[in-house]
Amino acid sequence: MSVPVLLIHGGAGGDGPWGGPTKLDPGRIDCMTIILQEVGRALERGEISALQAVTIAVQIMEDEPLFNAGRGSVLDAQGDISMDASIMNGPDGAAGACAGLKNTKHPIALARHLLDNGWPVIMIGEGAEEVGRKAGLDMVESDWLKTDLRRAQWSKWQATKGRPGSTDEDDNAQSPLLDHDSEIERAPAGTVGAVALDVDGEMAAATSSGGMTGKPPGRIGDSCLIGAGTWADGRVAISCTGIGEAYIRTAAARRFSDLYELTDMTLADVGDRVLEEVAPLGGRGGLIALNSHGEFILPFHTTLMYRGVWANGRITTDIGPDSTREKGKS
Numbered sequence: 001m002s003v004p005v006l007l008i009h010g011g012a013g014g015d016g017p018w019g020g021p022t023k024l025d026p027g028r029i030d031c032m033t034i035i036l037q038e039v040g041r042a043l044e045r046g047e048i049s050a051l052q053a054v055t056i057a058v059q060i061m062e063d064e065p066l067f068n069a070g071r072g073s074v075l076d077a078q079g080d081i082s083m084d085a086s087i088m089n090g091p092d093g094a095a096g097a098c099a100g101l102k103n104t105k106h107p108i109a110l111a112r113h114l115l116d117n118g119w120p121v122i123m124i125g126e127g128a129e130e131v132g133r134k135a136g137l138d139m140v141e142s143d144w145l146k147t148d149l150r151r152a153q154w155s156k157w158q159a160t161k162g163r164p165g166s167t168d169e170d171d172n173a174q175s176p177l178l179d180h181d182s183e184i185e186r187a188p189a190g191t192v193g194a195v196a197l198d199v200d201g202e203m204a205a206a207t208s209s210g211g212m213t214g215k216p217p218g219r220i221g222d223s224c225l226i227g228a229g230t231w232a233d234g235r236v237a238i239s240c241t242g243i244g245e246a247y248i249r250t251a252a253a254r255r256f257s258d259l260y261e262l263t264d265m266t267l268a269d270v271g272d273r274v275l276e277e278v279a280p281l282g283g284r285g286g287l288i289a290l291n292s293h294g295e296f297i298l299p300f301h302t303t304l305m306y307r308g309v310w311a312n313g314r315i316t317t318d319i320g321p322d323s324t325r326e327k328g329k330s
Contacts, residue, residue: 002201004043004050005294006310008035008057008194010067012241012286014303018320022171024066024149025319031064032308032317035194040310043198050196050237051089051115054206057194058085058108062208065147067306069192070106071140072147073210075154076217077164081145083210084224085111086122090203090232097122099224104129105138105145108208111224113137122224149173150213157214164214191223193239195232195290203237203292205230205253209244222247227254235292236260236267241305242285246278256289267291271299 010028035057042048048056062070073081085107086097096115099122101107110132114123123131133139152173156162193207207230209223221244222229229240231253238253247253252274259270271289278285279301286300288307298307308317 001199002197002292003294003312004040004199004310005197005290005296006036006040006043006053006057006194007196007288007290007296007298008032008061008308009192009239009241009286009288009298010061010306011191012300012302012305015284016303018303021319024171027066028064028306029317029319031061031066032306033315035060036308036310036315036317040313040315043196043310044313046199048198049200050198050202050204051087053196053198054087054194054204055108055112057196058087058192058206058208059106061192062106062108065149067192068210069208070210071145072150073145074150074213075146076211076213076215076219078217079154080217081142081210082215082217082219083107083145083208084221085206085208086224086226086230087111087115087206088204088226088230088232088237089115090205090234090237093233094118095121095226095230097224097226097230098124098128099220100125100218101129102142103139104132105140108206109137110135111206111208121226124220153213162214164212164216191229191239191241193223193230193241193288195237195239195288197237197290197292197294201292203232203234203290205232205237205239207239207241211244221245222252227251229253231257233257236289238287238289240285240287242278242302243283246281246283247285249281250274250277250283252278252283252287256287260291267295268297268299271297275299275301
């Protein structure tokens with residue numbers, strides 16, 4: 001019997017010095033803490049599998065408007081919502097993924113539905129959402145998914161003519177005076193994710209994202225791509241966060257698994273190698289990963305990464321760089 005582990009992340013970003021929590025960060029930490037308490041305890045008691053754990057964890061983050069997934073997703077160049085998600089089960093390699101969703105309340109639920117059905121693995125747009133409707137998944141009006149914060153970040157992106165994603169982390173976008181404009185040279189933190197190990201030693205991974213503020217309509221990132229943003233097998237489970245194009249070009253999540261299997265590198269060394277490979281492609285970010293022995297890492301090469309751990313009945317959460325090489329064994 002294995003000792004369960006649950007890792008979650010709410011995105012990574014930033015190139016400047018850590019300026020401390022924003023006024024909205026306590027809400028994000030509260031959400032992560034609730035997930036770790038409720039889902040972690042259920043894992044520990046053997047009431048849910050790793051696959052169920054990552055589904056529930058990501059769905060709760062999709063319900064939290066302060067994260068960029070589900071309700072609270074950022075707006076594209078036309079001011080619309082477009083969400084992506086994926087999930088993978090380690091024991092059998094089953095996977096499901098969806099992209100370009102505009103009305104699905106929980107994108108991870110649609111990805112999970114595709115995983116459970118076995119075919120197709122990935123669907124996009126209206127065709128995907130029609131499958132969700134027929135399956136009885138919760139559907140909402142697109143405007144319900146848009147929060148005042150995301151509308152303000154989109155307005156600022158338009159006004160500043162910034163690069164896509166440049167205002168994603170601006171928690172003060174609704175304020176007349178932006179008191180941390182100097183920090184806005186930040187990569188977007190546009191992803192939430194979870195990886196888990198259950199009492200039977202099985203692992204799973206899930207990732208969900210609203211993308212980047214100002215992204216062109218039709219753009220798809222790594223969060224819905226198995227092997228890029230999400231991977232799980234019998235050895236490791238990984239969920240990535242950062243500029244998706246770089247994670248796609250390096251097949252970052254599958255690359256992690258291959259390096260861990262085929263080399264003598266430690267879990268921590270593999271994590272650093274993968275992040276070093278995405279960095280030159282403009283993909284600085286982070287990831288969360290664990291192995292079948294309960295060892296885990298949460299590395300990031302950015303200013304911050306929202307992250308949390310349940311292991312040995314203990315919960316830890318963090319945002320800033322004080323422990324950027326967090327690792328442990330359950």
